[in-house]
Amino acid sequence: MTKAAFYCGDKTFRLESVSLNQPKDEEVQIQVAYCGICGTDVHVYSGHMDQRVGTHRIIGHEMSGVIRAVGKDVNDLNIGDHVVVRPLSHCGQCSSCQRGLTHICENLVFHGLDTDGAFQEYWNVPAHTVHSLPKDLSLSYSALVEPLAVACHDVSRARVVSGEEVLVIGGGPIGMLIAMVAKEAGASVSIVEVDQERIAFAAELGFSSFDARAPELKETLLNQTKGQGFHAIFDTSGVQAGVDLFTEVAATRARICMVAIHTNKPNIDLFAFFWKELELVGARVYEPEDFEQAIKLLKSKKIDASSMITGIYPLEEIQEAFTPAKKLSMKTLVSVSPDLMEG
Numbered sequence: 323m324t325k326a327a328f329y330c331g332d333k334t335f336r337l338e339s340v341s342l343n344q345p346k347d348e349e350v351q352i353q354v355a356y357c358g359i360c361g362t363d364v365h366v367y368s369g370h371m372d373q374r375v376g377t378h379r380i381i382g383h384e385m386s387g388v389i390r391a392v393g394k395d396v397n398d399l400n401i402g403d404h405v406v407v408r409p410l411s412h413c414g415q416c417s418s419c420q421r422g423l424t425h426i427c428e429n430l431v432f433h434g435l436d437t438d439g440a441f442q443e444y445w446n447v448p449a450h451t452v453h454s455l456p457k458d459l460s461l462s463y464s465a466l467v468e469p470l471a472v473a474c475h476d477v478s479r480a481r482v483v484s485g486e487e488v489l490v491i492g493g494g495p496i497g498m499l500i501a502m503v504a505k506e507a508g509a510s511v512s513i514v515e516v517d518q519e520r521i522a523f524a525a526e527l528g529f530s531s532f533d534a535r536a537p538e539l540k541e542t543l544l545n546q547t548k549g550q551g552f553h554a555i556f557d558t559s560g561v562q563a564g565v566d567l568f569t570e571v572a573a574t575r576a577r578i579c580m581v582a583i584h585t586n587k588p589n590i591d592l593f594a595f596f597w598k599e600l601e602l603v604g605a606r607v608y609e610p611e612d613f614e615q616a617i618k619l620l621k622s623k624k625i626d627a628s629s630m631i632t633g634i635y636p637l638e639e640i641q642e643a644f645t646p647a648k649k650l651s652m653k654t655l656v657s658v659s660p661d662l663m664e665g
């Protein structure tokens with residue numbers, strides 16, 4: 323028997339013993355080392371996604387681990403490999419899949435929401451979801467591969483190139499990772515955020531950070547770009563104020579990348595899109611190459627993983643991990659298997 327944390331509805335996790343199942347022919351069995359808490363997991367925890375996930379579900383997908391068993395049809399992965407999972411399965415039949423856009427498959431299955439996930443010691447997953455890690459990359463840092471792959475996908479969708487002015491609206495974990503990836507691509511990056519701790523944190527990381535509530539915000543931001551505006555803008559805020567801001571401070575022919583999940587339809591200044599020939603691009607999850615880029619960035623130490631990890635809790639304290647007492651919370655990790663915990 324092994325341990326698993328089940329989301330049981332109404333902000334409650336329960337630790338249960340589950341039997342250890344051998345992987346199916348096309349699966350591998352991973353012993354989970356670390357699993358980060360995603361914004362989506364917090365939504366589940368808060369009870370907003372019960373219809374989709376139910377109230378007896380092991381969630382978690384921002385993980386790292388070690389392969390412990392390999393199904394008989396799996397050839398390219400071995401016991402002992404350090405790995406992460408790109409938690410998506412596609413149908414292969416729909417029109418998106420047929421165009422090669424399997425990450426936005428019309429019947430997409432998200433592992434850790436639609437199936438059981440990584441807040442358990444042993445996780446069996448289809449081999450096609452697995453990316454191998456270099457052995458010299460720590461397993462705790464590797465739990466950032468998934469959210470970093472989101473950021474890589476966003477930056478590539480916005481076609482950021484060296485020398486550009488980039489604005490990130492919202493300095494949460496994804497916003498911060500987008501800023502890091504854009505900076506690594508050679509852009510000059512500014513961040514707008516409401517939370518004072520996060521504004522200070524962004525400045526510590528070397529970004530120009532601005533208080534979203536400051537008077538004259540628009541003028542300040544335009545001055546930051548010597549009046550020209552930003553060439554690429556990422557909205558991670560999901561609020562009307564963010565939508566108002568991006569058309570105001572966009573340079574001509576700017577690309578605006580929609581990362582946030584807007585639950586309400588915002589008002590958008592479409593005249594600005596016409597006048598400045600702006601472009602709006604959506605970005606959802608990631609493609610395999612985004613995972614490979616994320617692994618490369620972490621390995622080369624071009625992403626400051628240690629400052630992004632603001633808390634690590636054992637699986638027994640998953641409940642506390644979802645309600646961190648710390649003021650500044652970027653990425654909280656759960657250390658799932660005690661014997662894979664790093665010193």
Ligand SMILES: [Zn+2]
Binds near residue numbers: 360361383
């Ligand atoms: Zn996530």
Ligand SMILES: [Zn+2]
Binds near residue numbers: 419
């Ligand atoms: Zn499909």
